[in-house]
Amino acid sequence: MKARKTRILADLPAHLLSRPRTWIAVGVAGMSLMGVVAATAVAPGSAPADILFERVVEALPAPVAIDTTEDSDLPFVHNERIQAGDSLQAIFNRLRIDDAEALAFLSSSDEGKKAIRQLRAGRSVTAVVSPAGQVLSFSLPLGNTSEQVVIERGDKGLALRASPSATQTAMVEMRSGTITHSLFGATDAAGLPDNVATQLATIFGTWIDFHTDLRKGDRFNVVYEAVYEDGNPVRAGRILAAEFINNGERHAVVLYRGSSGKEQYYSDDGRSLQQGFLRSPLEFSRVSSNFGRRLHPIHGSWRNHNGTDFSAPVGTPIMATSDATIDFIGSQRGFGNLIVLKHRNNITTHYAHLNGFAKGLAKGQGVSQGDVIGYVGCTGWCTGPHLHYEVRIKDVPADPMTVALPMADSFNDKELAAFKRNTAHLRQRFALLNYELASAR
Incomplete structure (x- = not known):
């Protein structure tokens, strides 16, 4: 039998371009099972199954280390994420800052106290610290705003100023997970932020009782907004699309702005999840x-x-x-x-x-x-x-308790076609995640 030729990764582009084009995959970027920043779906059956991959491992020499700790007055630059429950003292300790004057200066000024009260987990602080642990510059974000408070040490001592924060970038991320014991156990394992996990439970709570209906092997795909600052995640936003397979039954939603101008969640066949009218205007009565x-x-x-x-x-x-x-x-x-x-x-x-x-x-x-x-x-x-x-x-x-009231906004044929066209890029992400999951098995 004739042996099949193996190819290394460097050979693939030329090989693929020379093959008959039975499929096209475009614009796949940052792809991974647990997180994808931007991607398009790959058509089913498009995997190059006839190509064998060979892993090539090459030993690289160790980089040359330069010791700058002895007799060096070069400052250290730190970028540290604020953790839940952090105090200013705890942040200083992690950054090895030994500067009681800077700590007291920040803690006593109005701007500094305001920033300390509004410490938010996930935001980042930037510090320039001398080898002796003295603060040369320290930037503290003001809550979840785009402002920050900066303390600097100059010839005249410490000074405080307000400054625009680093540019924040909104990105789209994706996560997949499989239920083994509980929903939140699976979302933690998938690296899904807590507020996105809560949104997921709320959205699908109309279909699934997460206390009694979950089955081992159920799975979910989530597409959501994420805000980054200096390459670090700051916070997660809204769910843009989500899919949940519960006991073999598929449920999927996408966020869409309908003809009313309001954004709301629709099933991926165009049915609004929102009720037309609440039956009671009071929560408890x-x-x-x-x-x-x-x-x-x-x-x-x-x-x-x-x-x-x-x-x-x-x-x-x-x-x-x-x-x-x-x-x-x-x-x-x-x-x-x-x-x-x-x-x-x-x-x-x-x-x-x-x-x-x-x-x-x-x-x-x-x-x-x-x-x-x-x-x-x-x-x-x-x-x-x-x-x-x-x-x-x-x-x-x-009678408010029995009258038949209209459901939430529904689409006519033209609106439904526009909905499917404008949300296709979100629904295609489900296909990509499911393809990746199948490939990993």
Whole structure:
């Protein structure tokens, strides 16, 4: 049998260019199973299976070390990431700074105290330190802003100044993980930041009960924003796309700005994950009076009760049940303090007897589902603290607990085609991660 020729990596470009082009792979950069900065998907079946790889190992001479520690006055330059729970003293200790004067100077100045109060894990400090451990320059970031506080030692002693921070760069990263015991155990093993892991649990929580539904071997792929400063990760942002395979069933979402102008998560076939209307405008409450005829507690006569009453303590936050525009905000006879929200499809919702309104609200202003718009009270005709909540369709009252309300924004055929076209680059990343995972097995 004729032996197949092996090739080393340097031979591959010429070999691939000379082969019949049955596939094309473009722009793959920074690719790895656990983290990819930017990449495009590789078509299934495109792996060059007929090529054998040979690893070449070459011994390199050790680099020549230069000892600058003896009789040298050259300063040391350090770049150190702030860790959770860090104090300024702990950072100085790690950097081998022995400078009580600089520590006291930073800790006593207003700018320094502000920066110390706002230490954020993941940000970076930069220090120039003399061989004796004395601070020559020390830059401390101000919270998560682009500003930093810089202490410098000059001929006249220590001085403090504000300075723009190093340029921050937003990048797209990807992670994959497989469940062995728990979701957060798998996200830790995959190197997924905690806030991204929490987002993942929230997004897929409508489909998966992470206490009871997880199975060993379930897996996930996540594409998310990451912010870097001087090559160091500063913080993670939003999930841009995610895929979760639970017990053989696939769930996938992408972040997309629809025709309403709002970004929200959609399944990768274009269905919004957001509910059209929340059924209750209060997180914790009980229904004290239902929709329909009742004996009025103040007037003592039978009347139509055009809403649902939720009993709750004074000051309980009240949420907008759907995206809307404020149609009325103020006081109105028996309703007391009242907000009326105008939604699409000729639907309005009414929130009455409020103790007060959220700050900054005004007629004509837009609000989003879940925004706090006011607080439970007992203004107007009221016998105890509660929220009177109404839903009206074309100004006709409907039972808020049973009425069929529209779901969140849905796409027409043209919008769906645009959605699939504009999110293809995100969904293709799933294919790349799954291909890498299969290749590693």
